[in-house]
Amino acid sequence: xxxxxxxxxxxxxxxxxxxxxxxxxxxxxxxxxxxxxxxxxxxxxxxxxxxxxxxxxxxxxxxxxxxxxxxxxxxxxxxxxxxxxxxxxxxxxxxxxxxxxxxxxxxxxxxxxxxxxxxxxxxxxxxxxxxxxxxxxxxxxxxxxxxxxxxxxxxxxxxxxxxxxxxxxxxxxxxxxxxxxxxxxxxxxxxxxxxxxxxxxxxxxxxxxxxxxxxxxxxxxxxxxxxxxxxxxxxxxxxxxxxxxxxxxxxxxxxxx
Amino acid sequence: xxxxxxxxxxxxxxxxxxxxxxxxxxxxxxxxxxxxxxxxxxxxxxxxxxxxxxxxxxxxxxxxxxxxxxxxxxxxxxxxxxxxxxxxxxxxxxxxxxxxxxxxxx
Numbered sequence: 001x002x003x004x005x006x007x008x009x010x011x012x013x014x015x016x017x018x019x020x021x022x023x024x025x026x027x028x029x030x031x032x033x034x035x036x037x038x039x040x041x042x043x044x045x046x047x048x049x050x051x052x053x054x055x056x057x058x059x060x061x062x063x064x065x066x067x068x069x070x071x072x073x074x075x076x077x078x079x080x081x082x083x084x085x086x087x088x089x090x091x092x093x094x095x096x097x098x099x100x101x102x103x104x105x106x107x108x109x110x111x112x113x114x115x116x117x118x119x120x121x122x123x124x125x126x127x128x129x130x131x132x133x134x135x136x137x138x139x140x141x142x143x144x145x146x147x148x149x150x151x152x153x154x155x156x157x158x159x160x161x162x163x164x165x166x167x168x169x170x171x172x173x174x175x176x177x178x179x180x181x182x183x184x185x186x187x188x189x190x191x192x193x194x195x196x197x198x199x200x201x202x203x204x205x206x207x208x209x210x211x212x213x214x215x216x217x218x219x220x221x222x223x224x225x226x227x228x229x230x231x232x233x234x235x236x237x238x239x240x241x242x243x244x245x246x247x248x249x250x251x252x253x254x255x256x257x
Numbered sequence: 258x259x260x261x262x263x264x265x266x267x268x269x270x271x272x273x274x275x276x277x278x279x280x281x282x283x284x285x286x287x288x289x290x291x292x293x294x295x296x297x298x299x300x301x302x303x304x305x306x307x308x309x310x311x312x313x314x315x316x317x318x319x320x321x322x323x324x325x326x327x328x329x330x331x332x333x334x335x336x337x338x339x340x341x342x343x344x345x346x347x348x349x350x351x352x353x354x355x356x357x358x359x360x361x362x363x
Binding site: 055056203 | 260262263264278280281282284285325326327329
């Protein structure tokens with residue numbers, strides 16, 4: 001009898017270890033938790049403020065810059081063809097750095113190496129605009145990250161960070177977004193944390209913002225020390241979250257409350 | 258970089274009520290917020306939005322500090338004749354943006 005209990009206990013422990021993981025059939029984008037009005041705002045291109053950044057980004061795409069006096073379009077041509085699906089597979093591995101880089105970092109790598117221009121500051125209007133323009137070309141495509149031998153360690157680090165309790169509240173990301181999604185945190189519904197629409201327009205920010213801005217927000221909310229923009233820890237977490245949302249529809253630039 | 262998005266149907270029947278949607282990029286800084294050092298951030302808002310249809314004013318809105326960034330203004334008007342619908346936003350610090358679209362009425 002005791003052995004049976006022990007066995008049952010072991011099964012219960014094993015089950016609880018996986019209880020948090022959201023089954024594929026139950027995965028939902030933050031879009032599904034929004035009000036009808038906010039959804040309408042995202043769906044209508046003339047109401048979605050993210051499109052203002054996309055418009056700016058289109059201008060920047062064709063503008064020559066840096067000492068090389070080259071525009072993005074000079075190498076990549078028409079973004080509608082060349083950038084299709086690019087945002088849906090970032091962060092992706094960068095051989096020179098030996099680690100995955102986010103879309104914002106990829107744009108800055110291009111600026112430094114190809115355009116010979118200084119990198120754009122995180123959350124600056126220009127970097128958000130270019131990111132939004134590139135991300136827009138992946139709208140409607142499934143998120144599809146290639147995980148291989150080189151990226152696996154970073155994915156594991158991101159997963160560990162997602163499940164690690166941190167901050168003065170001693171919370172892990174997974175406690176809200178795996179275990180308690182759909183319930184309320186004060187007036188807000190806790191979403192599943194699928195980064196399907198970044199960079200996105202957040203009504204609270206009254207601006208477009210990157211996924212890293214959102215992650216830093218969450219860390220501050222947990223009363224943990226937020227990593228600097230571009231920190232490897234944030235990119236690893238981005239990588240894990242995008243992998244976790246694999247197959248879901250990319251919807252940038254999204255609108256969130 | 259000021260940019261505006263405008264959505265007006267390209268064609269309409271005479272007498273038809275059409276919806277006009279405008280979205281403009283603007284921070285709409287209220288003038289009540291303070292910086293991290295405690296200094297007041299000066300007000301920077303759009304004060305006035307005017308829409309004219311072939312020179313006739315059809316819509317006007319005064320904007321105030323409580324209005325969110327990137328104001329989205331939607332209104333309707335009657336398609337009377339083919340021509341130009343022009344928009345102008347003016348505000349603090351010499352902000353002035355003009356846009357126009359053409360509409361064909363048959």
